[in-house]
Amino acid sequence: xxxxxxxxxxxxxxxxxxxxxxxxxxxxxxxxxxxxxLLVGGFVVAQTVAPVVARLxxxxxxxxxxxxxxxxxxxxxxxRLEAVEGVARVRLVPREQAWAELQRRARDAQxxxxxxxxxxxxxxxxxxxPRLRPALVAAAVTVMGKLPRAESVQGDVEWYRRLMxxxxxxxxxxxxxxxxxxxxxxxxxxxxxRRFAVIDAAExxxxxxxxxxxxxxxxxxxYAGTALLGMAAAGGLGLVAAGRWLANPPLAELTRTFGxxxxxxxxxxxxxxxxxxxxxLFGAAAGYYFGGRQVARVRxxx
Amino acid sequence: xxxxxxxxxxxxxxxVQLERVSRKYGAFRLALSDITLxxxxxxxxxxxxxxxxxxxxxxxxxxxxxxxxxGRVRIGGEDPARMRPNARAFLRRSIGNVAQEPLLLDRRGVxxxxxxxxxxxxxxxxxxTQRARAALHRVRFEDMEALAGELSSGARYRLALAxxxxxxxxxxxxxxxxxxxxxxxxxxxxxxxxxxxxxGVTVVLAAxxxxxxxxxxxxxxxIANGVLAP
Numbered sequence: 163x164x165x166x167x168x169x170x171x172x173x174x175x176x177x178x179x180x181x182x183x184x185x186x187x188x189x190x191x192x193x194x195x196x197x198x199x200l201l202v203g204g205f206v207v208a209q210t211v212a213p214v215v216a217r218l219x220x221x222x223x224x225x226x227x228x229x230x231x232x233x234x235x236x237x238x239x240x241x242r243l244e245a246v247e248g249v250a251r252v253r254l255v256p257r258e259q260a261w262a263e264l265q266r267r268a269r270d271a272q273x274x275x276x277x278x279x280x281x282x283x284x285x286x287x288x289x290x291x292p293r294l295r296p297a298l299v300a301a302a303v304t305v306m307g308k309l310p311r312a313e314s315v316q317g318d319v320e321w322y323r324r325l326m327x328x329x330x331x332x333x334x335x336x337x338x339x340x341x342x343x344x345x346x347x348x349x350x351x352x353x354x355x356r357r358f359a360v361i362d363a364a365e366x367x368x369x370x371x372x373x374x375x376x377x378x379x380x381x382x383x384x385y386a387g388t389a390l391l392g393m394a395a396a397g398g399l400g401l402v403a404a405g406r407w408l409a410n411p412p413l414a415e416l417t418r419t420f421g422x423x424x425x426x427x428x429x430x431x432x433x434x435x436x437x438x439x440x441x442x443l444f445g446a447a448a449g450y451y452f453g454g455r456q457v458a459r460v461r462x463x464x
Numbered sequence: 465x466x467x468x469x470x471x472x473x474x475x476x477x478x479x480v481q482l483e484r485v486s487r488k489y490g491a492f493r494l495a496l497s498d499i500t501l502x503x504x505x506x507x508x509x510x511x512x513x514x515x516x517x518x519x520x521x522x523x524x525x526x527x528x529x530x531x532x533x534x535g536r537v538r539i540g541g542e543d544p545a546r547m548r549p550n551a552r553a554f555l556r557r558s559i560g561n562v563a564q565e566p567l568l569l570d571r572r573g574v575x576x577x578x579x580x581x582x583x584x585x586x587x588x589x590x591x592x593t594q595r596a597r598a599a600l601h602r603v604r605f606e607d608m609e610a611l612a613g614e615l616s617s618g619a620r621y622r623l624a625l626a627x628x629x630x631x632x633x634x635x636x637x638x639x640x641x642x643x644x645x646x647x648x649x650x651x652x653x654x655x656x657x658x659x660x661x662x663x664g665v666t667v668v669l670a671a672x673x674x675x676x677x678x679x680x681x682x683x684x685x686x687i688a689n690g691v692l693a694p
Contacts, residue, residue: 167589171580178571368567370529372581372627373556376549 168378176385179358190354190390195397197347202402202437204340206426214422215329220250220292221299223306223317227284231311239311240286246302248294255285283313296323351394352448355387359452363460380453387449388442395441399434476541479505479635479666480526485535487521487690495521496690499535505634508661508679509668513687519670520564522687523637526668527561528552539635557585560628560636560665566620568627570613574600577612578627585631592630599626603656618645625656635666643672654679 180187225243227236236254243252261280288306290299296319303317361379369379406426413424428434480503487496496518503509503526513519524530525537528544536543539559544552568577575596582592600608603626605619612623621641628636638657642650654669658679661667674684686693 167583167592168586170589171583364567365569367563368569368580369584370553371527371556371561371563371567372584373553373559373631374584375553378584 169381172378172381173385175382176389179360179382179386180389183358186357187390190357191393191397194347194351194354194391194394195401197343197350198394198398198437198441199401199405200343201340201347202398202429203405204343205429205433206402206406208336209429210424210426214424216292217422218292218325218329221290221294221296221317221319221322223288223290223299223303223315225286225288225306225309225315226313227286228311228313229283231284235311236284236286239309242309243286243288243306246288246305248290248298248302250289250291253287253289255287257282257284260285288317293326293329296326299323351391351444352452355390355445355448356452358386358390359383359449359456361453361456361460366457366460376454376457379457380450383453383456384446384450387445387447387452389445390449391441391445392438394445395438398441399438403428477504478502479507479540480668481536481538482522482525482532483536483538485525485532485537487518487525487530488533494690496525496532499690499692501685501692503666503668505666506661506664507666507683508658508681509666510674510679510682510684511668511670511687512672512674512684513670514672517687518690519687520639521690523561523639523668523670526635527559527637528556529561557581557631558634560625560631560633562621562624562628562636562638562641564639566624568612568620568623570611572612574605574608574610574612574615574623577623578630581627581631595630595632596626599630602626602629618649621645629660629665633665636660636668638667638669640670640672642675647676650675651677654682658682 225239227239231239240252240254243249257280260282264282288302290302299317299322300319303315303319306312306317307315361383366379406428410425413426417424429437480501482499482501485496485499485501486494488494499522511519511522521530525532526539528537528539531537531545537545539555542555544555547555569580575593578596578599579589579592582595583589587595597608600606600623603622605622605626607615607619612620615623625638625641628638636657641653645653654675654677657667657669658681661681669682678684
């Protein structure tokens with residue numbers, strides 16, 4: 163097939179172009195691989211951390227009921243608590259259950275035997291919706307304390323506020339970090355493709371002389387860019403696999419300690435394919451563009 | 465060799481026309497001045513002029529490799545300066561061009577060098593190889609295994625000539641091959657070019673001096689200081 167012959171020649175030229183500077187090629191591939199590995203690695207870490215973040219404990223508050231409140235009054239209080247903004251659900255812990263639980267947890271049950279009657283009040287445990295803003299939790303706790311038959315409210319809002327601030331700071335930093343890494347990857351890639359997109363003035367004169375079309379002249383640059391990014395994408399995925407292999411044993415230990423799966427997985431296959439295809443296309447486009455600029459420069463065009 | 469006239473070129477007898485063509489390089493260097501010239505199909509033109517007289521510039525204009533600063537060049541009725549780049553490239557495929565210093569891919573083999581225009585014209589590898597072998601045979605080139613960079617000056621020239629004819633051009637432009645060849649080799653070269661002209665190819669050969677044995681078909685045109693001599 164005639165187009166195969168022309169493309170074969172262009173591939174040959176691309177390979178020669180890259181092969182002329184083997185050390186520069188290896189260094190370039192290593193740099194772009196690292197940049198791409200940072201992007202994919204970031205995704206893998208995010209993929210691992212996302213379920214953990216999703217399962218972060220929601221804020222809770224315990225509303226102690228005024229002693230002597232009737233079951234109807236407790237039920238009414240439960241309903242009012244559920245109506246407070248940000249509350250996901252309310253569950254009753256009867257005083258008998260709380261007393262039994264306290265005794266069960268205590269190592270020495272003797273002191274409890276001497277205390278009569280049960281001094282604990284009925285309690286309503288209020289669970290807020292996940293990742294509710296700490297200010298709303300604090301406001302809700304204040305409102306709950308003023309409800310009829312609410313003796314007092316215990317809500318450790320401070321730990322929740324610290325947790326949410328930490329999550330928020332990490333989330334806010336993540337965007338710029340990903341953006342900067344992506345930009346660095348693009349800049350590094352473009353710079354390196356540009357370094358390889360060179361054409362000798364005599365070679366260009368020859369190609370013009372024989373009536374080579376612009377596509378024939380520029381295609382080897384696109385192929386060189388494709389090859390460069392293809393190698394770099396493979397290298398990047400290799401680095402991610404190596405990083406996963408190194409990081410997973412200690413992460414498995416953490417998983418056992420905290421009961422939360424922190425081991426790094428692989429990105430989904432469609433994403434890997436899209437990443438490779440995107441890299442190849444980007445390499446081709448960058449090569450074609452910078453090849454064209456180089457050709458225009460050698461020809462003395464603006 | 466039968467010259468295939470590329471599609472898009474007219475079949476008029478006049479093949480190349482230069483109308484009041486001048487070519488300037490920079491602000492001051494006038495390489496060609498007010499040239500008017502007509503070349504018919506299958507003519508054999510011998511363009512004689514000293515070094516720097518404007519021969520190579522004239523060949524580059526006729527080869528659609530440069531545009532004139534003023535005036536108009538027509539090849540097969542088409543003005544290359546007004547063509548789109550790819551159409552100009554297509555026109556160049558019908559023009560065989562051998563520069564004064566042959567441009568070759570030195571690290572590639574003889575056959576690969578000659579095949580290049582055929583490959584760039586989207587010929588199949590088989591067709592390109594056949595054409596390249598025929599062209600090499602035509603210029604009596606035998607060392608097919610050598611790299612282009614290893615060849616002598618004369619062999620490089622013949623290789624460039626083989627490459628120039630591989631696409632069966634309608635117009636063959638040859639820049640000063642005889643000045644570096646001995647009398648017999650120069651005569652052989654002229655005979656070969658004359659055969660091309662006989663078979664229908666328009667040939668323009670630039671040289672610094674008149675050959676000792678003038679080809680019978682040749683029309684002599686002299687150029688000096690960028691102006692055609694009367």
